[in-house]
Amino acid sequence: MPIYSDKDPIVAIATASGRGGVGIVRLSADDSFIEGFIKDFFGPSEHFKARYAHYRPFKDRNGNQIDEGLALYFPAPKSYTGESVLELQAHGGPVILKLLLQEILRVGKSKGLRLAEPGEFTKRAFLNGRIDLSQAEAVADLIDATTEGAARAASRSLSGAFSSCIHKVGDKVIELRALIEAILDFPEEEIDFIQSTQARERLLSITKEFEELMHQSQQGSILREGVTVVLVGSPNVGKSSLMNQLSGSDVAIVTDVAGTTRDKIENQISIEGVALRLVDTAGVRETTDKVESIGIERTLQAVEGADIVLHLIDATNENSDEEGQKILKQVMQRVSAGVPVLQVFNKCDLNAKINWRGEWIGISAKTGEGIPELKQKLLTLVGWENKPESTFLARERHLEALKEAYEHLKLANQFVNLENPPLDLLAEELRLCNESLGFILGETTPDDLLGMIFSRFCIGK
Known part of the structure; x- marks a missing residue:
């Protein structure tokens, strides 16, 4: 090459x-x-x-x-x-x-x-x-944006909004670190340093500002990455009907015959600018049908990659509690730790017989009853707050760098609150915090990572 x-x-x-x-x-x-x-x-x-x-x-x-x-x-x-x-x-x-x-x-x-x-x-x-590097990445994110919200957030990142926030908090860290390193050069002033410079208060203020930056970045990550929502449940419980209701079109076949869906069906929708990838799956039940068994296994595989699992239950079925618990047990064995599993009772427009322990939401995939509430619940489950004016796109590497920087800030807070603060260790944690922030902007980024980032762009950009 x-x-x-x-x-x-x-x-x-x-x-x-x-x-x-x-x-x-x-x-x-x-x-x-x-x-x-x-x-x-x-x-x-x-x-x-x-x-x-x-x-x-x-x-x-x-x-x-x-x-x-x-x-x-x-x-x-x-x-x-x-x-x-x-x-x-x-x-x-x-x-x-x-x-x-x-x-x-x-x-x-x-x-x-x-x-x-x-x-x-x-x-x-x-x-x-x-x-800087975060702006360069925003170029690709703007091109790849799948919703209006993601495009606007990418545009803010490209204009330097994300970089500006990083620089703002980073400059405050540098200023405090400079004061600490100066006092290390003049140890006779060390006794009065923490109190005279209000180091504890300044570091606490920086930490709070940093936490807000992390929150905004997590919101931006939701916009960029989108959310994968997997629908599971017994055959003929209304998963395909819900898929169509959320999509606003007939993307899945709906019949009265149980087991119509044999494989995954996917469609992307947008709620408040957040991209949701809906995955309709085969109904889960005991079966000797080889093809249906493959479909059920693919359902459970889809659960492994979900950000949210919607467990659909027939509100008119007297045996729904027993069947639902069996399915829920299989789902919980395959779902990733921390992924929310929401119980959704469908057909609530009919003679509902709900007897379920725990949180649930009722809908009618046929009439649309409860669908607006379900959409809002989906956004709540992923932690989305609709504040587009303060959102910028963030990638996974940005979040990891911010988490690393935050850990150094927490250690710095521990040191500064000791009776005799170790100023050398305090200065080092602040230095490492700044180094992690520089990783986001490309100031401390290795060449191999730069090559990987830009190789994912299209030719001509």
């Missing part, structure tokens, strides 16, 4: 594959390469004015016109990558863009032009200080 330099001139199609009205080919390189390429590709007399659209024909080596469109030149450092960037906007046909890309590579080959790797334009923006 070839090893590329971050200084190589690069090019790629920046728009999505398929047909469209406009397609963009993007180049990023140093000033001299871009200026030379413009003359080689368009003619020796060409000179493009910065950030102006120039209408030009795009020709091949024989002078035959490939297409015609706009060329935009963004000189460094005021460009997406921080390098000089040239964008050619042609018609969005895949063949046209492929021919244009091939001709661009031919013209620039002698000067080292190569095809960009996935995410390499955004990686260069990060390496050149245009954005």
Whole structure:
């Protein structure tokens, strides 16, 4: 596998594959390469004015016109990558863009032009200080957003809202740490340090601010990752009907015949901007049918990956308590620790006979009764609070880094409250806290992790 330099001139199609009205080919390189390429590709007399659209024909080596469109030149450092960037906007046909890309590579080959790797334009923006790592990740999250709420939260992260919060609390940690390290250099002041600098109060304030940041990040993680909701229950209890009711369309077959659903059926919906992946499963019961047995096993496998399990019970069935307890026992053996299992009694519009121990909610998948309450309950179970104005997207690695930083803050609080605080240990815990925060922004992130993060981007971004 070839090893590329971050200084190589690069090019790629920046728009999505398929047909469209406009397609963009993007180049990023140093000033001299871009200026030379413009003359080689368009003619020796060409000179493009910065950030102006120039209408030009795009020709091949024989002078035959490939297409015609706009060329935009963004000189460094005021460009997406921080390098000089040239964008050619042609018609969005895949063949046209492929021919244009091939001709661009031919013209620039002698000067080292190569095809960009996935995410390499955004990686260069990060390496050149245009954005930090959390903002770079927000680019991919904005592209991949599946709900309006996730898109808005990703946009806030991209604009620097998440980074700003990290910097704000991090600066306070640095300031307190600097005071502690200064007093270590002048030990004669150590006796009065904790009281004179209000170190305990300041550290407590930082910790409370940090806890709010963690809460906001967890909310953002819900928006980004979404929630997997698995429906389980006896055959013909109404799982498919509930699936259709929540989805707002007939995505699952509904009949009076027990055992209609033999395999998983999935559909994604959005509640208050949160993406929920609904999984309808085969009814759980004792059976000798080989195909149905496979379906039941797949039901239990789906339970293992659930964020919430909805255990549906027929409210009109006199034996529902006994059957429900059998199913619940199987579910609890397979569900991950901490995953909520909600008992949902269906057909409550009929002659309900509910005799269940513990929390439950009643609905009618046929009439829609109780569905709004069920939706709100789902959001409550995952800890969602609808405060979009203060939400930004957070990834799992962000949450892990925040948890690690928080552990160091807790140790620092323990040290500062001792009768004779060990200032050297206190300063070290604050240093480690800052190091964990820097991991989020890419200030202390290893190169192999950077490569993994950007490799998941699409080519051209």
